[in-house]
Amino acid sequence: MNVKHILGLVFVFTLLASALTFVQVSTSQPAPQNHKSICQVIPRLRQAYERSRQRIMRYAEEHDKKAVIEEYISKADQLAQEARTLYESDNCAEAAKKIREAFAQLKVAVKNLGLGGDIKRKIVASIINLKRAAQQLESIVERLENASIPVSVIKDLIESANKKLDIAKELLQEGKLREAAQAIKEAQEDLDKAYHALRELLSKIRSLRLERMAKQFVERVNVILDKLARHNSTLCNELKEKIEPLLSAFQKAVNEHQWGKARALAVQIVRFLKTARTKT
Structure with a gap:
């Protein structure tokens, strides 16, 4: 299961939301009467225009729809450039009108892309x-x-x-x-x-289950060693010298949840026990 990448609409939606939101903001509110206030708004609108334009163009290129919106983007760019010139000439009221018109062209471009x-x-x-x-x-x-x-x-x-x-x-x-x-x-x-x-x-x-199985494994090994000690103490002592270091390493691996290492050690322990059984 993979829920991380299910939502594939974020970029496309941001594209539409960005363009339409800024168009609405820039066209629905009356222009401030104060010249300074108008001039303060223009740079933010220009930045918003550039971000929206880039997103629209990126989407159009990725979906092979660039030709569909070239006319509207061209008009929008021309209006944005006129707005920049007017702004630099300190004609902020006219610049605001031009940037609104540029946003209107972006809105038409978005509509023609069929993004809705x-x-x-x-x-x-x-x-x-x-x-x-x-x-x-x-x-x-x-x-x-x-x-x-x-x-x-x-x-x-x-x-x-x-x-x-x-x-x-x-x-x-x-x-x-x-x-x-x-x-x-x-x-x-x-x-x-x-x-x-x-x-x-x-x-x-899983860790709890494996820890329980590991405990049962160690208990079973000790039972086997106890039985062997009653029948052949010499062989048991020889076997313990080989197995006890492996059991210690096995327990350490279990405590650290290194299950692959623990399994490999368990295989070695079982192999020694099988070898000892053939000698009894």
């Missing part, structure tokens, strides 16, 4: 994929819970993720793409946390 439908499809796909991931986690958690293993933290994270995915679905139906994408991002973060918490829990369970 693309983003909706990506949001729907992400909700489906994350719901499926949540179900898989729930299935594992349910089995652990039936085995009386505490999983409340993981269950809470999965429940939180499912609620956020339901909210994302509602927001999508309302046409609130940005909010829906944010809800999906938060749901993915919850599932990531649940997934890592589950991995840690399963690792602990």
Whole structure:
């Protein structure tokens, strides 16, 4: 299972949200009457324009749609350049108008890229994929819970993720793409946390099981050595000289959870015991 890379819409959505948000901000608010205030706004709008333009062009190039928006980008760039010239001439009011017009061209470019439908499809796909991931986690958690293993933290994270995915679905139906994408991002973060918490829990369970098996193995070896001592003390002492250092190393490997090393040492110990058995 991999929940880390399920959400594939972040870049594309940021692209649309960035362009449209700044267009709305720059066109819906009345221009400040104070000349100084207008001049302070222009640099931020220009930076926003450049970021939005870069994202739009990157998306268009990646999806082979550059030709679709070249006309609008060209007009936008021309308007942005005129805004820069006006700003440098201290004509900030006219510069603000030009930069708004440049944003309007970016908005047309975004519309012609067909990003609205693309983003909706990506949001729907992400909700489906994350719901499926949540179900898989729930299935594992349910089995652990039936085995009386505490999983409340993981269950809470999965429940939180499912609620956020339901909210994302509602927001999508309302046409609130940005909010829906944010809800999906938060749901993915919850599932990531649940997934890592589950991995840690399963690792602990595995370690406990292996520690129990290791303890049983050592006990069994000692039983065999005790039996051998009653029948052939000389052979037992010879065997102990070889096995006891291996048992110490085995126990150390177990304590440090070096399971591969512990297994290799156990194989050596069993081999010595088998050899001794052939001599009795």
